[in-house]
Amino acid sequence: MTAFAESGAPGAALSISTDASSGLGQVVDVQKYNRSIHVLAMLLVGFGFLMVFVRRYGRSALTATYLLVSVSIPVYYLLGGIGAFEVPEIEIDRLILAEFGAASLLICAGAVLGRLKMSQYIVLAILFMPCYMINEWLLTGGGLLPRGGFVDTGGSILIHAFGALFGLGVAMTMTTKKELTAPIESDDTSDRFSMVGSMVLWLFWPSFCAALVAPELVPYTAVNVVLSLCGATIATYFATVFFRGRKISIADMANATLAGGVAIGSTCDHATHTGAFVIGVLAGVLSVFGFAVVQSRLEQKVKAIDTCGVMNLHGWPGLGGGIAAVFLVGGISSGTELAGIGITIAVALIAGYVTGKILSIFGRRIEPYVDSEEFVLE
Amino acid sequence: MTAFAESGAPGAALSISTDASSGLGQVVDVQKYNRSIHVLAMLLVGFGFLMVFVRRYGRSALTATYLLVSVSIPVYYLLGGIGAFEVPEIEIDRLILAEFGAASLLICAGAVLGRLKMSQYIVLAILFMPCYMINEWLLTGGGLLPRGGFVDTGGSILIHAFGALFGLGVAMTMTTKKELTAPIESDDTSDRFSMVGSMVLWLFWPSFCAALVAPELVPYTAVNVVLSLCGATIATYFATVFFRGRKISIADMANATLAGGVAIGSTCDHATHTGAFVIGVLAGVLSVFGFAVVQSRLEQKVKAIDTCGVMNLHGWPGLGGGIAAVFLVGGISSGTELAGIGITIAVALIAGYVTGKILSIFGRRIEPYVDSEEFVLE
């Protein structure tokens, strides 16, 4: 049943020659460029300010964001020059894939935010990127799975779940006893800054998912992403009121609203509009449930603090979105899809755990979640 | 006389085939998609943060913005599936029209901001959208006026005036005695957040007006909108100093600067550059006059508080812009134009009044303009 008025998924769309030597192909590349700028907005203002919710750690969160992005993109380019790692020939496609890597890294960093020294964020970026690129190669570059077999257009698995699980792995090694009980506080102003980040992520998310999609599929994909985000936002409101004792948690509103974007990633260009909305609703509920119920239990269980709750926003909804692809995308190999998910879980957790061990060598902060330890404050 | 150097309004421009099955048509749709993202930025960050000026109501204003957008867009799609409401077949055009509806709703909500419970914003969205769509159908869908007769490219009447008048209607039913005297306070930080919203609205306004304009008219339209906004901004400064006793009101600077965008809507693709600048100047003065002089008198008269002063930003300048079209657009039927304005005033005020009555059934807040009533605050 199609609840929403749909003009139908674009089927036999005439494909545009994206040959860069044709005028039309060059114009199409400039359109991708434009979406790459939208993704940059998500990386810096989006992820950056979403993390400013920690009230005494704003300068650090934003500086860390700057460094994580500025290290990861050149590292992606550098490694792309080495035989083992395959990056696309097309200039703009490579930039977008580098930005995807940076997004995954920022998600990962959210898990340990406030508990690394600034220099350790740089080391994290250097260690994370090759692992991310290996996983990318295993799943979509012909490393383990057949090329073109693993469907994940908007990166539910490759970007979101990978980043969150890698972060969980790092947090499992790095979390100190002191940190297990240290409060993570927000205030009026930090909450509003956090909403700047949330809204910037929300509104540019269609460009994230459609970044590399063919022109004829961009509008359809965008509408799916918007409807999924709408679904998640509505669901977040009802879920937060339900799980938080009839009051709204602004942290839920800033985060779980975005779960629709995370979950629709794998199926953004295939789902029906109604399907997209439903995926969003489910992702929103799942994410609030994660923040309100699962997080504290998981943290006690694995003795790891997940500062930003990236497992709730990117982990569970990402995995859910990847699994949804098995059911929603026609002609997909469920074996390939599930294998890709399994590989990602394994690579991310193990690589994250090892990375955490290495990071520990570089020492520890004295006090978590404060700018004053590393910044000149008049 | 043409004061500004103009390359001339594009006349016999070669029209692009926007047939979605052609390569060029697909590229043109992706360009519209891009403007739809700009409009999303206005809806969330723009309107959202402009409303954060109420200092203890920031979390609520942003959550309400998220919900209003996330309910109205799917409702537009849902109703579009029902025979009575006509929505375009073209995927991206429909998204943009849905966003226009969301913009009008956000304007409406600004009138009663801080005085609805969160759940009432959701009900407001559900009740507002069909009324908005009926008015759209009456004026441009062949409902009452001849198709193509009513000129309102950037929505001065259909979006801005409709939303403001609907909001006034709601406020007329809903405003309690207590609210008539309750202060609406801002502070240093809420003022700066409000300017984030204002500037985001200002800079993306050209994309709002040109969202559905043909490619060959986009640059000309954009320049008109920019010049109108420049005119309004300059005028706002002089008017605020004049009306506020030689000091500047930051609320005027955040709001009346945008009146140029509101007023140029109807004529954005037809006015000369000089005409656009003049419209902006007049709109800016009118808007500051509204905020500084008219608002308090109107509020006493109709016993209704207009929290954000939407009548001053969207109401009067919108109506003025619609009337300007009668004089500035060649070949226009002034009868059709004025009829459209009259219908909009009637539909919006009546529908708003009835909607306010229905909303009252769902109860009232205890205290206006505070987050604490509905949010978990540590």
Added chain:
Amino acid sequence: MTAFAESGAPGAALSISTDASSGLGQVVDVQKYNRSIHVLAMLLVGFGFLMVFVRRYGRSALTATYLLVSVSIPVYYLLGGIGAFEVPEIEIDRLILAEFGAASLLICAGAVLGRLKMSQYIVLAILFMPCYMINEWLLTGGGLLPRGGFVDTGGSILIHAFGALFGLGVAMTMTTKKELTAPIESDDTSDRFSMVGSMVLWLFWPSFCAALVAPELVPYTAVNVVLSLCGATIATYFATVFFRGRKISIADMANATLAGGVAIGSTCDHATHTGAFVIGVLAGVLSVFGFAVVQSRLEQKVKAIDTCGVMNLHGWPGLGGGIAAVFLVGGISSGTELAGIGITIAVALIAGYVTGKILSIFGRRIEPYVDSEEFVLE
């Protein structure tokens, strides 16, 4: 040696007919329009909020930004109608060049921020624009240098160095004894707002540099700008820790990170990716050195306070970027390039100094760096 994997600078790219009467040409113009919106975002939210770091002067900085942009753009159009000043016929190109002028003006204003009355910012804009346009005409319009001879795609010299030196000139006349010792204070919240501005500038910088670049060169240029900004950001971190006694200055992180964008301007479409990264690193170090070491000495020397440190962000890195072009761009005339730099230094300093004298006629503020002198504050 090419460190980064490069697909190579686009050489014999097929050029697109940008004839506005062709469908493809119109689409290319809409793409430029889109970059013009990105530049608007930099002007308002970018420069505007970067200047909000002065904690009690936020409303003023944002209002000044609004006015500077809104006066300079129409003035550019107005003067463009007078024979002496040449502006392009193409609608969208003219808008972008007007925005470039506004950018240069905002840089200039940063030097005297907090020490002009609001009305003096308007006078500054009116006096600045013809000087800017004369310099533009001397260097690229055939006024003194041969047309097409002076290479400065992204405006290192024409926009950044000119604005900074003009501002220095103004500051040299305007700075009072009291201002030489008055503290310029920031706080937690003003620092975070400043980072909003910084990040918005960073992420849209590729569109600034590529605004008028041919479609086939846009992706290559964008990657160069991104890599240069990444280089500057990494360098800023190490330099700030080095020069600030092992702690990070958030002002350095907000400003010097952008020096990569300033410095790559002249060579953005010519440098190799590795070259772009190196230029960014050097610019970042130079800029932090300017903020941490040079600024206080220069201020004592010329008895002029540079409020935002525009010489460190736009002055030195701009000049450095212009000089880099001599070495990096093939087929360039080093004589022409150096002459252009020399002319810019002379015109900017002299015109700035004279402008400062004229501004002084309009009186002085009582207290620098406070909103309260000119704003209604409840």
